[in-house]
Amino acid sequence: MIDLAEPLSDLAALPVEVVMWPSEHHRRDALARAGVPRLLLVAPDVSPPDLVGVDEDWIRLPAADRDVLARAVQLLRFDAHLRGDEPYIDSNRVLHRAGMTVSLTAAEASIMSLLLNHAGRVVSQAELENAAWDGVAPSRDAIDAAIYRLRRRLSGLSLSIRAVRSRGYVLDVNTSR
Secondary structure, three states: OOOOOOOOOHHHHOOOOEEEEEEEEEHHHHHHHHOOOOEEEOOOOOOOOOOOOOOOOEOOOOOOOOHHHHHHHHHHHHHHHHHHOOEOOOOOOOEEOOOOOOOOOOOHHHHHHHEEEEEEOOOOOOHHEEEHHHHOOOOOOHHHHHHHHHHHHHHHHHOEEEEOOOOEEEEOOOOOO
C-alpha cells in the first residue's frame, strides 16, 4: 500500500505531480494552470472532484503502489497525446480538445477563435470586443463576463485565459511543460 511518508521512488521519476485531494486543492489548481499532469490521491472519506481535467486522474486511498504507478503511467500516455492535439472550434461553435467538447455561444466562439489564433500572445480588450460584437459597443463588463464564462467552460481542457493588466488577455494552451 502507498505510504504517504515515503513517496514511490518509481513515481518520483515521472513528470506527474501527486496531489492530495482535497487538502491540496489550491496546488491542484496552480498545476492545472501550468499544464502539469496531476494524479490526485483521494482521501478515503471524501468524494473525488466533480470535474477531472484531461491531464489528470485520481485514485482513492488506500491504494497499492502498483496501482498508483499504473495510473501515473497511463496519465503520461494521455498527456503525450494531449500535447499533440491542437484545440479548434467547428462550424457549430463547438470547441474540441483531446476528445472533449464544449458548446460556445456566438460571442464566446468569436472570442475563443481570436484567442486561439493568437495563443500565447496578448489580445486587447478592444480586439475581443470587435470580434465578438462586430463593432457594436457592448456594455462595459461584457468582455469580462464572457471571459469569466469561458474560463469556467475551459476548466479541465488544459486551456486557460489570463488577464494581462491594462493590455488584454492571453490564451495559454498547456501542451508542454
